[in-house]
Structures are given as structure tokens and as C-alpha cells.
Amino acid sequence: MAKVRKQFKLDEEITIERIPEKHCMMCLNQMYTEQKLCNTCRHLPLYIGDWNFKSVNALGIYHKYKQKGYSIPINVLSELILLLKFRKGKKFRTFAGSLIAKGLFKIFEEKRDIYNDVSHVVISPKFKSNEENQVEYILNPFIEILNQNGYDIENLSKRVKRLEDVGRNKEKGFEERFNDINGVHEVRIDDLGHADIIILDDIFTTGSTSWDIARALKERNAGNIHVLVAGRHWLFDEWPINTLYSNGDFSFDYLINYFSRTDYNRDRKKISKVIIIKLDVQENYIYALIKGSRGNYELDVDLDNNILSHSCPDFKNDKKRNKKFCKHISKAFLNIRKGNEKFSSSVLNSIYRELDIWQFDMK
Ligand SMILES: [Zn+2]
Ligand SMILES: [Zn+2]
Known part of the structure; x- marks a missing residue:
């Protein structure tokens, strides 16, 4: 059988799967037609109105499958994202964040045409400024790699504020997420002078957070806004591997790495x-x-x-x-x-x- 396509090698041993099937350019939902936008994005509901950003790109699919009360990350990328989000300890987060940053830089290079004029990056701010923001573990190495490769890109995150605590998104419906987050971000710069900006995040679920940050940036005269994320959240409950990767086999190396845990190299040694x-x-x-x-x-x-x-x-x-x-x-x-x-x-x-x-x- 043919090999599963679209992989990114993040280091000598860790390879991740890109989003395998056709998906909508704006919300990254799976699609089964040749169109670029899904039905929702072609006729956006009034509570969204406009996406405010111009493109969304993700490294791959993120999902933790629940069985008997335990979570099973569905692929290597999900494992890395879980390390980044939930594993206590700086070394795990640094390890996962820098690998994800490497992958995001590959997308950046692959799609130079859309990122050509990008001069700033922001991440989604926490409401409490002293709260740890895991996305910084992606942001810092990402900017470092960009600078090393000659891209002069600045981190604007300190100028983006969240004015309200909107509570946990998890329990909310689609429309509620957009209504609740609408207007909670503020950019503390008067004029962005049409600068193109990347919004960087770990997970893209409905896009509501990026949508409101993009709105706040647009109000300060930003140019094109692009969303770049590690994982596109897969929202269905069944084990999704056959649905997602219907064509081709996974390599032995990919799977032994998946089953052995991508856990800061400890098990490999x-x-x-x-x-x-x-x-x-x-x-x-x-x-x-x-x-x-x-x-x-x-x-x-x-x-x-x-x-x-x-x-x-x-x-x-x-x-x-x-x-x-x-x-x-x-x-x-x-x-x-x-x-x-x-x-x-x-x-x-x-x-x-x-x-x-x-x-x-x-x-
Ligand atoms: Zn869509
Ligand atoms: Zn054993």
C-alpha cells in the first residue's frame, strides 16, 4: 500500500502528519468537494460576519480520544500539543514548543507568497497577565528561527490585551463562543500602518479567538492577518484514524514513535x-x-x-x-x-x- 502523504519531519526521529484530506481554507473543516471554502464560510452567519483574517494554516490534526476516562492522543502532533499544554515541567514544554515551532516555520517557508510581507507576530493573551501562556513556548523559538533565517519579524504580543475573562470555551456552543469573545481584545498601538501580522496559536477549534484578535488588529489599521496554528481540533468522538487517513499505510518509524511516546526522548534511550x-x-x-x-x-x-x-x-x-x-x-x-x-x-x-x-x- 502507498505511504500516507504529507508528513513533516521535525527532528531526526519525530515526524508528524499534516491534515490529510481536503479542507476549507478558512476554518479548516474537512470537505468533500473541490471548493476552497466550506458552505459556512461561503455564507458566514451574522454573528461572525467576516473572518477578519485572510488565511489559516495548521500543522495537522489535534484530538485526544477519550476511553474509560483516559485520553489517547490520536497522533504524534496531538502528543506534542498535550505535552505543551498539560505536562508540568519546563523541559517538556520547551521540547514540544520548539518542535512545533520548527514545523510552523516549514509552513512559513512553504507558503512564502502569503507570508511575504509579514512583519509582526502575536499570540492570544491570557486575561491575567501573570498567568503562564503555553503558546510562548512555540512563539519564542518560532521568532528565533525566523530571525536566524533572515526574516525581521517582531513580537507584538505584549500590546494585545484581553479585557475580560470569557470563561472556558469547552462547554460552549459554536455561536456562544463568538458572542462571548466579541470585543474582548484590545490592541494598544494607535496605527499598525497596514503591517501584515501572524496570529500564532496552539489549537484552532472554531476560530473565535483569532477572529476577535484579528478584529482588534484591523481596528488599528493592520494589513493582512494570517492565522498559524499547531493543531486543527478534531471534534468527533469516534477513533478517527480510518476517517482521516483512509489512503495509505503509516511507516514503521512513525508508528513506533507514536506508541513509544514522544516524551522528551527519555524512552528512546x-x-x-x-x-x-x-x-x-x-x-x-x-x-x-x-x-x-x-x-x-x-x-x-x-x-x-x-x-x-x-x-x-x-x-x-x-x-x-x-x-x-x-x-x-x-x-x-x-x-x-x-x-x-x-x-x-x-x-x-x-x-x-x-x-x-x-x-x-x-x-
Ligand atoms: Zn470553512
Ligand atoms: Zn514493559
């Missing part, structure tokens, strides 16, 4: 030290015996019944709930690949495509 004592690979069954620090661990992969079971504490206490691999499982798959690359890749693809029905159990 540990994996190389794992010793596999026994490996039995059948057409519909995999068994591995792995050397552990306190006795050996077993791994069973039952491809007929979609059950993966394993016995180490890390799997039991952590990896299992989010359907991730511990270092032992990753190493077993790396060894299977040595013997039969095609098989190892097809097993990972079938687990990934149907991860919602796969059971990750204790042995």
Missing part, C-alpha cells in the same frame, strides 16, 4: 538497552520474553482477538491506560522489524487503525 530473551512471531500471534530488572516479563500480541498483554510495572501503572508501549514492547517490535519489516509495519498499522477496539491488558 532506554529502549536500546532492553534485552529480548525469546521472540516467537506467528502470522496472527507474537510472543516475547524480555529481561527485566526483577525477573522477566512477557508480551503477547493476539492479532485475531486484538489483545496486547504485558506484565511490567510501567505498562501496568502508566502506558496501558493511554494505549502506549513501554520500552519492552517497543524493543520487541524493533526486533521483529529486523526479521520481517513488512510484517512489523503491518501489525503496527492494524493496531493503530483500530486502537479503539484493541485491549491493552495486564498479563
Whole structure:
């Protein structure tokens, strides 16, 4: 089968998937026609009126799939965004933010025609000025890369204020989000002199925040405004991989990285030290015996019944709930690949495509 298209390599090992299917140029919703704008964007409802910005681009799809109360990031990009947003600890945020910034710079270069005259970048401000803004972990390396590559682009974020706390967007409907956020941003510069500006953000859901920031910038005489985000929020509840990526297989490298957690490189170093004592690979069954620090661990992969079971504490206490691999499982798959690359890749693809029905159990 053909490879899944549209990928970005963010560093030696981390690759992300771009938005695979046709989508609306303004709101990034999936579409099934050849048009550039979706029905909503062609006839915008009165409460939106005008998008105020000229383009939206995202690195890929963001979604955390909920199962038994736990979140499963659907792809490598979502994992990075979750690290950025929710993982406590500066090193995780710095790690995720700088990788996302690299990807956004690739879009910037790819679409030079639209970003050619951009001279400023802003991020969405927090209501309380002392509240940590995770998007800064993307913004700072992004500006750094731009400057290193000869683009003279300035950060205007300190001049954009949020005047009101609008509460959590999560519980609100589409129209309510726009109504609530309308008018809450203010730009504290008299005249932007037609400067083109990028609004940078981590997640694009309805676009309401960028829409109001763009309005505030326009009121101060901004030129073209472009929205650049890490993830386009996928809003449906089912496991979306077959819907999103119907064509082509994922590479072994992409999937082993996805299952092993893109967690500040920690697991990658540990994996190389794992010793596999026994490996039995059948057409519909995999068994591995792995050397552990306190006795050996077993791994069973039952491809007929979609059950993966394993016995180490890390799997039991952590990896299992989010359907991730511990270092032992990753190493077993790396060894299977040595013997039969095609098989190892097809097993990972079938687990990934149907991860919602796969059971990750204790042995
Ligand atoms: Zn649209
Ligand atoms: Zn393990």
C-alpha cells in the first residue's frame, strides 16, 4: 500500500502528519468537494460576519480520544500539543514548543507568497497577565528561527490585551463562543500602518479567538492577518484514524514513535538497552520474553482477538491506560522489524487503525 502523504519531519526521529484530506481554507473543516471554502464560510452567519483574517494554516490534526476516562492522543502532533499544554515541567514544554515551532516555520517557508510581507507576530493573551501562556513556548523559538533565517519579524504580543475573562470555551456552543469573545481584545498601538501580522496559536477549534484578535488588529489599521496554528481540533468522538487517513499505510518509524511516546526522548534511550530473551512471531500471534530488572516479563500480541498483554510495572501503572508501549514492547517490535519489516509495519498499522477496539491488558 502507498505511504500516507504529507508528513513533516521535525527532528531526526519525530515526524508528524499534516491534515490529510481536503479542507476549507478558512476554518479548516474537512470537505468533500473541490471548493476552497466550506458552505459556512461561503455564507458566514451574522454573528461572525467576516473572518477578519485572510488565511489559516495548521500543522495537522489535534484530538485526544477519550476511553474509560483516559485520553489517547490520536497522533504524534496531538502528543506534542498535550505535552505543551498539560505536562508540568519546563523541559517538556520547551521540547514540544520548539518542535512545533520548527514545523510552523516549514509552513512559513512553504507558503512564502502569503507570508511575504509579514512583519509582526502575536499570540492570544491570557486575561491575567501573570498567568503562564503555553503558546510562548512555540512563539519564542518560532521568532528565533525566523530571525536566524533572515526574516525581521517582531513580537507584538505584549500590546494585545484581553479585557475580560470569557470563561472556558469547552462547554460552549459554536455561536456562544463568538458572542462571548466579541470585543474582548484590545490592541494598544494607535496605527499598525497596514503591517501584515501572524496570529500564532496552539489549537484552532472554531476560530473565535483569532477572529476577535484579528478584529482588534484591523481596528488599528493592520494589513493582512494570517492565522498559524499547531493543531486543527478534531471534534468527533469516534477513533478517527480510518476517517482521516483512509489512503495509505503509516511507516514503521512513525508508528513506533507514536506508541513509544514522544516524551522528551527519555524512552528512546532506554529502549536500546532492553534485552529480548525469546521472540516467537506467528502470522496472527507474537510472543516475547524480555529481561527485566526483577525477573522477566512477557508480551503477547493476539492479532485475531486484538489483545496486547504485558506484565511490567510501567505498562501496568502508566502506558496501558493511554494505549502506549513501554520500552519492552517497543524493543520487541524493533526486533521483529529486523526479521520481517513488512510484517512489523503491518501489525503496527492494524493496531493503530483500530486502537479503539484493541485491549491493552495486564498479563
Ligand atoms: Zn470553512
Ligand atoms: Zn514493559
